[in-house]
Amino acid sequence: MTSIIKIAQKTLIGNRRKGYTLPTNNKLYPAQWNWDSAFIALGYSYFNFNFAIKEIKTLLDGQWKDGMVPHILFHDTNTNYYPNHTAWNCGNKIRSSGITQPPVLASILKQILDKNKINKKQRLEIKKIVKKIKKFHEWFIKYRDPKKTGLVSILHPWESGYDNSPIWDEPMKKVVVEKNIKYKRADNKLINPDHRPLDIDYDRYVTIKNNLRKSNYNPKKLYKSSLFNVVDVGFNSIFLRANKDLVSILKNFNLDTLSISKYIKITEKNILKLFDKKKGNFFSLDIKNKKKIEIPSITNYFILFADLNNRQINNKLIKNLKRHNKKEKYFFSSIKPNHKSFEEKRYWRGPVWINCNWIIYKGLKNKDYLFSKKIKNLTIKLIEKKGIYEYYSCKNGKPMGASNFSWSAALYLDLILNKN
Numbered sequence: 001m002t003s004i005i006k007i008a009q010k011t012l013i014g015n016r017r018k019g020y021t022l023p024t025n026n027k028l029y030p031a032q033w034n035w036d037s038a039f040i041a042l043g044y045s046y047f048n049f050n051f052a053i054k055e056i057k058t059l060l061d062g063q064w065k066d067g068m069v070p071h072i073l074f075h076d077t078n079t080n081y082y083p084n085h086t087a088w089n090c091g092n093k094i095r096s097s098g099i100t101q102p103p104v105l106a107s108i109l110k111q112i113l114d115k116n117k118i119n120k121k122q123r124l125e126i127k128k129i130v131k132k133i134k135k136f137h138e139w140f141i142k143y144r145d146p147k148k149t150g151l152v153s154i155l156h157p158w159e160s161g162y163d164n165s166p167i168w169d170e171p172m173k174k175v176v177v178e179k180n181i182k183y184k185r186a187d188n189k190l191i192n193p194d195h196r197p198l199d200i201d202y203d204r205y206v207t208i209k210n211n212l213r214k215s216n217y218n219p220k221k222l223y224k225s226s227l228f229n230v231v232d233v234g235f236n237s238i239f240l241r242a243n244k245d246l247v248s249i250l251k252n253f254n255l256d257t258l259s260i261s262k263y264i265k266i267t268e269k270n271i272l273k274l275f276d277k278k279k280g281n282f283f284s285l286d287i288k289n290k291k292k293i294e295i296p297s298i299t300n301y302f303i304l305f306a307d308l309n310n311r312q313i314n315n316k317l318i319k320n321l322k323r324h325n326k327k328e329k330y331f332f333s334s335i336k337p338n339h340k341s342f343e344e345k346r347y348w349r350g351p352v353w354i355n356c357n358w359i360i361y362k363g364l365k366n367k368d369y370l371f372s373k374k375i376k377n378l379t380i381k382l383i384e385k386k387g388i389y390e391y392y393s394c395k396n397g398k399p400m401g402a403s404n405f406s407w408s409a410a411l412y413l414d415l416i417l418n419k420n
């Protein structure tokens with residue numbers, strides 16, 4: 001067991017570059033990714049506090065003037081990745097993508113601060129970080145929820161972090177692929193193409209991206225003009241929890257909490273509109289095409305992480321969650337295996353992801369302790385048995401995708417070393 005802790009630490013160090021960490025040490029993801037970095041920082045906090053803070057600082061160095069923290073920062077512009085910095089053609093101090101990713105950072109920072117004593121100098125440094133995170137959250141509220149419904153939209157499937165999920169199938173079908181679209185993807189040359197998104201999906205991803213670029217990524221325009229606009233349950237659950245954690249951090253630093261606290265109240269009320277009483281599940285909303293999206297995705301259970309103060313709903317969700325993987329030895333599969341969209345090996349359409357298990361484990365801890373412990377132990381065992389990979393088959397635990405995967409290493413460290 002101890003040796004796996006060492007291997008996890010070595011994985012992070014091995015993937016570390018100048019002040020930031022790659023998602024893996026192969027060529028698949030040669031940049032800094034937003035939510036990967038947050039998870040990675042948590043991992044570092046168990047053996048190198050300075051690296052943890054530096055990881056977050058570097059990510060926030062890429063923040064745009066309007067407050068957005070991009071989903072990718074291209075510190076190294078000489079790579080084979082597509083879409084690269086020229087395809088996006090944007091960024092503030094650092095070349096970046098023009099979209100964002102799930103804002104888990106505030107929740108991660110809270111966890112790091114809860115378990116570490118900081119000195120005066122560190123407090124000043126972290127105060128700057130906190131202000132930037134607040135600006136990021138205010139950007140979401142201002143530009144991704146212009147009607148102040150309490151629910152924010154994502155404007156590209158990549159913003160969700162679960163890029164290739166069947167949740168996006170219906171809204172994506174409506175996206176008409178640009179004429180004469182030309183680009184060279186690299187991912188399916190590096191990894192078995194049967195595990196990666198189909199070409200038609202990639203065409204649509206690139207079409208949506210090019211459309212955002214046409215508006216010069218102007219946040220005032222994009223909400224309306226984007227070819228894709230979805231209120232996703234998982235994403236909003238992460239944001240709600242992050243807002244709650246942010247308020248607690250802001251108080252700690254004597255910073256104003258009003259704008260965030262107000263928004264939490266609206267979200268807590270309106271997120272219930274996404275609850276289907278009959279089925280006992282939450283669903284996402286395709287804003288662009290005014291349609292419900294009913295896909296049994298594990299990310300719909302991220303609502304447990306948001307800590308809704310509603311025992312009846314929480315109990316119903318937990319009951320359903322226990323049925324998500326009845327026959328499978330390894331869980332949670334990203335999609336319920338009996339659903340028509342389930343694919344055992346294609347990424348985000350079936351495989352088990354460590355960050356999803358982690359989010360659900362954290363959400364269950366104060367609601368069903370025994371079940372949460374079971375998830376934690378199974379996740380730890382999966383990594384110890386199969387290695388530190390990007391994702392795994394729910395049928396036989398077969399590891400897939402990138403090896404030496406940073407967030408799997410980082411979250412393993414939290415699962416095994418966090419004594420709370």
Ligand code: GLC
Binds near residue numbers: 023029033036162163
């Ligand atoms: C893939 C995942 C995304 C992740 C990125 C880097 O694009 O879908 O969630 O951030 O890889 O690991």
